[in-house]
Amino acid sequence: MTTRVSRRWRPRSLLQLVLLAFLVVMLPLGVLMFQAGQALSELSRLADVSARQAVEETRRARTLGALALEMERSARQYAVVEQESLLEIYDERLLEYRQLLAQQRELLPNDPDVMALEAQLVDLARLPGLELEEFEARLDLFPPFAQRTEAMRRATNRHIDNRIETIRERAESVQARLWFQTGALVSASLVLMLLFSWLIIRPVRQLERRILGIGSGTRSQKVKPVQGPAELIQLDQRLDWLASRLDELEAEKQQFLRHMSHELKTPLASVREGSALLADGVAGDLSPRQLEILELIDASGGELQRLIEQLLDYNLLQHSQVECETIDLATVVKEVLAKHRLALDSKGMRIDTFDGPLAWTVDRTATVRILDNLISNAIAYGADGGDLEIRARRYRDRLEVEVANSGEPIAEQDRPRLFEAFYQGQARRKGPLKGSGIGLSVAADCARLQGGQLALVDDPRLAVCFRLTLPRHAPASDVATDDTSTLAGEASLHARN
Structure with missing residues (x-):
């Protein structure tokens, strides 16, 4: 029987509905796991890159400090012993310092200490070409140079600390986002779970009410069709057939009881009437033994009539x-x-x-x-x-x-x-x-x-x-x-x- 409900989409089987419910409920959780994995991967990559950069920048800042110290030592030793090899060492350390400072400028583009060091390098680069007396007079450039180098190292450390703080704030933001997504997606999963539970339980409850109505004989005339998997709809149709069949059997039973009571009471009345006439002597006088038999027949007839009336009472009570x-x-x-x-x-x-x-x-x-x-x-x-x-x-x-x-x-x-x-x-x-x-x-x-x-x-x-x-x-x-x-x-x- 094709109905408006059966023309709508519905799962072909209860198993299909259960599997669909499982997949749909697990979908938000899968999305949550994927997003959590992506966020953790991003944080891990960012932390790894930041750690490598921090190590490299810290090492470069320390190297600059060591080079500044070697440059000053080489210059002071040359002022004392006047060996040309010391000036070569000085030039090499100056070149290394200039290269590292250029890299450090990319890290601290607007730092005043870096710009001051670049200006001081110009003056320090002129020292090898000066006379010894003027060379010795310019040795007082190295203490400010060392101080600037140390200030640049501290600025580098602050820059690293700021980057670590940024990563921590980013981690907290990701954590808050993951908590929000977890609450939203878990709530969505619970709502979907309740929805599919209702979709599964509702037709079962409808069938249960149908069965209870059929069993108690109080089913209503207008029955709402079951909406759900095909097996449950087929079961509902079988219950419709069963209910109509029970109605037919009930009608047949009522008709049988009416006919049977009529068919039994008519000959029984004749038997009791005949026994009463015989007991009254209509057919002649009876012996004591014959009267005893007639009394037994009349008593048994009365008992049988009472049983028939009980059966009729039971039949009438169903609709009283x-x-x-x-x-x-x-x-x-x-x-x-x-x-x-x-x-x-x-x-x-x-x-x-x-x-x-x-x-x-x-x-x-x-x-x-x-x-x-x-x-x-x-x-x-x-x-x-x-x-x-x-x-x-x-x-x-x-x-x-x-x-x-x-x-x-x-x-x-x-x-x-x-x-x-x-x-x-x-x-x-x-x-x-x-x-x-x-x-x-x-x-x-x-x-x-x-x-x-x-x-x-x-x-x-x-x-x-x-x-x-x-x-x-x-x-x-x-x-x-x-x-x-x-x-x-x-x-x-x-x-x-």
């Missing part, structure tokens, strides 16, 4: 709506007990119920179904000649009704599944027909339909006790105004057989 009204619960209990009077008399059960009136706002039909199923369950599984107690407690925000009977306790392994539809525990039903396993399920559904709860609780005296808890839906005018919990006439009416 709550219709609350204020009723006297004690009157309802008496009506349900009257319905089961013959079965209770035949089992010899002693009945203990509460006095009325006890007004509460409930769904009458659902509450009657609960009481009917609980009392039927007590008759079916209770002990012959045992006790059946019905109690009611009214609280400020809820009403509790308990139906307890003597007999065999419910096994521990049966309790967790006691209210599941069609589940039958280890206890055997007393009577000619086997139960359907939906009586307690119908009762629990009726309680939930009213916002209440049906639970199996422990009782200090009787083996089995079911507690029905119903919330207060609306204030009733005939409800007592006390806010504390009160016991409504527990064990006040006794009807024993």
Whole structure:
């Protein structure tokens, strides 16, 4: 099925989306690593060049100082011994000094000491051509020359220090830039990670909601299509097919139950009507043995009719709506007990119920179904000649009704599944027909339909006790105004057989 969403671009598979997410998330980190490497390489190169230049310039400044000292020594020695070889040494040192000073001028182009040294070199270069007396008189040029040379060395050191400071500032700038880029790119990676996580999780959550809706039977009519990888879209389409198939099966089930109940009740009514006519002697007098058989047929027919009605109740509960009204619960209990009077008399059960009136706002039909199923369950599984107690407690925000009977306790392994539809525990039903396993399920559904709860609780005296808890839906005018919990006439009416 082609939809507007399917025509958009989307990853062809979940694996493709995961790999794409990994690559896109790693891209900013890769860019960060590349830029950090470039910045560190640039700083390393700059530091290496600066170190080499600093060593070379420092060595040149020291060499100039040494040459100035040798020039002065050669000149003074010549003034004493008058050897021409000393003037040759002087000229060589002067030439070396002039060459190094030219290189130093490139480093310090506007330094006044360098310019002064160049001017002094002109005067010092004239010394070899002077007479001895004038030569000796010019020897006083060397102390200022040495001082200028030392000042140039200090200027060179300051220039090197300034260059080192510039490199340090450049390193700090690069560090700040890298921190900023790290924060920006890591934040971008986190945003991309959250984006792709959302792109992956969103369709999964949509599918989860679809599955929960299908399982709970509360799915909406308008379903938003899943947007994501192709596998998840295909799974969504499969869920659409599954939901439509479940709707078809539910409709078929409802139709089957309606037809089956009709088909079963019609011949069953004929059988019960025929057995009643025979018992009335329409076809002639019957022997005691024949009457006993007719009573068995009529009782079994009544039991079968009750099972069919339970099945119909379970079917109707799937689509029921709550219709609350204020009723006297004690009157309802008496009506349900009257319905089961013959079965209770035949089992010899002693009945203990509460006095009325006890007004509460409930769904009458659902509450009657609960009481009917609980009392039927007590008759079916209770002990012959045992006790059946019905109690009611009214609280400020809820009403509790308990139906307890003597007999065999419910096994521990049966309790967790006691209210599941069609589940039958280890206890055997007393009577000619086997139960359907939906009586307690119908009762629990009726309680939930009213916002209440049906639970199996422990009782200090009787083996089995079911507690029905119903919330207060609306204030009733005939409800007592006390806010504390009160016991409504527990064990006040006794009807024993």
